[in-house]
């Protein structure tokens with residue numbers, strides 16, 4: 001995964017989206033893998049959209065892709081306005097436990113595309129969107145686990161970890177944030193993942209699949225081990241004559257207030273990471289991306305400690321649901337649409353706003 005900002009910009013400028021809408025659901029389809037950069041706040045959905053326009057591409061032809069960018073913003077806005085740690089619209093039905101099947105964690109489900117993708121999750125920190133849906137469906141709707149702890153396991157291992165997209169997608173699959181549970185059978189997985197398996201626990205018609213007993217291979221459940229150890233850092237040198245720009249896990253934007261002569265601090269708050277732990281791989285990815293910001297210093301500690309004795313006029317940060325404890329000058333994030341209100345459904349949000357993009 002590239003981490004140099006110039007190369008990331010080049011990748012964003014040279015997107016080939018010609019086959020995107022036809023192939024995006026296939027495991028080998030032409031998706032962009034931009035999510036790690038969007039999730040870390042390095043580039044915004046608006047920025048990606050502007051690259052498409054700037055390249056003179058006929059945007060109508062890329063509507064599906066732009067709609068996916070809007071999904072990202074939509075989940076962020078729901079997170080901004082609602083408590084997404086609760087079952088959002090209705091309670092999850094038929095919950096058997098709050099753990100996760102051991103054979104999911106160990107990539108031993110015997111469904112080839114699933115085991116392959118879980119190994120990739122550990123190796124690379126990325127899983128194709130369709131397989132993310134399959135995994136969530138197996139865990140919540142076949143093994144009947146509550147969505148939240150499995151979502152935390154997934155978030156921990158993804159380098160594009162974004163609690164908004166993650167929690168709300170798990171909730172969409174298990175029916176707490178949608179009108180029905182999402183199921184995929186073996187034939188569907190074979191079609192999109194180029195496998196040819198039969199006689200698996202998913203090899204049923206849908207009318208049967210939605211009523212099967214928990215398969216034996218999924219019956220042993222475990223509490224995922226999400227180790228996250230942080231030592232609080234030594235105090236860092238702050239030049240008190242200059243303002244402080246506070247970066248964090250969701251804001252690694254090298255262009256943000258680039259010309260301001262300021263202290264630049266990557267704030268790693270233990271209280272946030274205790275609630276939302278991430279893997280060493282994910283943290284290393286953050287560190288590599290941060291190298292694109294000149295002079296940035298890592299500070300492991302709470303905002304309150306960092307900002308002690310610093311006046312509000314001297315602190316800048318970007319708005320985010322996990323920053324509600326920050327004080328100082330809050331900058332807006334870039335959104336695809338100007339409108340950042342809450343909508344109860346994605347398609348209401350999309351249909352109301354897409355005209356502003358010329359769609």
Ligand SMILES: Cc1cc2nc3c(=O)[nH]c(=O)nc-3n(C[C@H](O)[C@H](O)[C@H](O)COP(=O)(O)OP(=O)(O)OC[C@H]3O[C@@H](n4cnc5c(N)ncnc54)[C@H](O)[C@@H]3O)c2cc1C
Nearest residue numbers: 031032033034035068069072129132160161162165166169
């Ligand atoms: C159970 C589950 C958990 C998920 N967890 C995360 C997560 O922690 N972090 C994360 O970034 N995404 C998550 N997603 C959303 C989606 O799977 C990824 O954003 C997508 O796979 C990223 O790959 P890409 O950049 O190649 O996407 P592309 O298909 O190339 O799409 C371009 C961009 O559009 C946005 N996008 C595309 N699909 C979605 C989607 N379904 N929801 C929201 N935004 C989307 C992303 O910013 C993406 O980079 C999850 C989806 C599911 C079903």
